[in-house]
Amino acid sequence: MLDPLPRPNPAALVLVVDDEVKNIQVVGSLLLRHGHEVIAAGSGREALAKLESVHPDLILLDVMMPGMTGFEFCLKLRENPELRDVPVIFLSAAADKNFVVDALEAGAVDYVTKPFHGPELISRVELHASRRKTHNQLSKVIREKNRLLEVVAHDLKNPLSGIQFAATMLAENPALPEDARSQLVSSIGESALRAFEIVSGLLETKSIEEAKSAVIRKPLSLEAHAERAIANFEQHCRRKNIRIDVLRSGDDLSVFGDSRLLMCCIENLLSNAIKFSPSGSTVTIHLQRNGEGGIFRIEDEGPGILEEEVPLLFGKFTRLSARPTNGEASTGLGLHIVHELVTAMEGRVSYQPRDGKGSVFRIALPLVGESA
Structure with missing residues (x-):
C-alpha cells in the first residue's frame, strides 16, 4: 500500500455525490491519498441532508442520478444563502457539450468527464477549494474593514463635534472672559485627546498579528x-x-x-x-x-x-x-x-x-x- 502524500495546504473537505458506490470509492481514495477529507452521499437528497450539519469546501457531483439529477441538486444548493458559494465540480460520464453548458448555468464552477485523469482532478479540486478559502478570507477582511469604518464614524463624531463647537465659540466671541476662553481651550484639548485615543486603539489592532508572530x-x-x-x-x-x-x-x-x-x-x-x-x-x-x-x-x-x-x-x-x-x-x-x-x-x-x-x-x- 502506498503511503499518503503530504497534506496539502489548504486541505479541503470534499463532499462526493454519486449513486455508484464504486465511483465514490475511487474518487474518495484519490482525495484521501492527497490529504483531503471526504464525505460521501449516494443521492442528491442524502447530500442535502448531510449539508444541514456539515459545510464542505467543495462538492464533486454526478449528473445523472435517480430521484434528483445533479442539475436539480445544484439549483437547490444555490437557494441556500449559507451554501450557495460552495464550489461545485460536475464529475460525469456525459460528455455532451450541452450538459457542460447546463452545468455551468446551474451554478457549477467546473465540469470533468469520466474516465478522469487523477492529477487533473486533484489539481482542479485544489484550485477551486483554494479560491473559496481565499474568497472567505477576503470577505472576512471586508466585513472587518466595514465594521472599522462604522466604529471610526461613530466614535469620532462626538469629540470632533466638541472641537468644532468650542472653536466656533472662540471665533465668534473674541471678547469672552478669560475663564470662559480657558474652558473652551481645555474642551478642545480633551476632545482631541479622545479622538487620538480612538485612532490609536484602531491602529493598534492592525499590528496584533505582527506582534504575536514576533513574541520574545x-x-x-x-x-x-x-x-x-x-x-x-x-x-x-x-x-x-x-x-x-x-x-x-x-x-x-x-x-x-x-x-x-x-x-x-x-x-x-x-x-x-x-x-x-x-x-x-x-x-x-x-x-x-x-x-x-x-x-x-x-x-x-x-x-x-x-x-x-x-x-x-x-x-x-x-x-x-x-x-x-x-x-x-x-x-x-x-x-x-x-x-x-x-x-x-x-x-x-x-x-x-x-x-x-x-x-x-x-x-x-x-x-x-x-x-x-
Missing part, C-alpha cells in the same frame, strides 16, 4: 511593569479623582513574557478600569502568585458587566452596555487586544464580577522557574 518571551518583573503603567495614567487618575492601590504578595514576581506586549495588556486593563470608574473611587491592583503562575489582578468600582454580555467580552469590536463615566473613548477593541497578546505569551486572561459592584480582570503568566 523572557523573565520580566510583573511589579515593575505595573508601576510603569500606573505612572503613565497618573494625570488621568488625577483628573477623575481616582486612587490606585497596589497590593503585593511580598516578593517581586518574575514571569515569562514579552515586555512590550505585557505593557500593552496592563495599560489596556488599567485604562478600562479608570474609564469605567466613577470619580472618587479606587482601582485596586493585586500582584500575587498561585497555581496558574504570576497574577496581575485589577478591580474597579464601576458598573460591572451584565451576565449575558460576559461571553462577548474578548471579541473584536465588542460594544457593551456599560459606558465610560467621563465621556472617554471606547472602541470595543481593548479587551480583544489583551486576549490575543496574553494568549501569544502563553498566558491566560479572565473576568469575574467583583463582590458588590465592579469588575475584576486577571492576567496569569508562567512564573520563572516554574515554566516548562
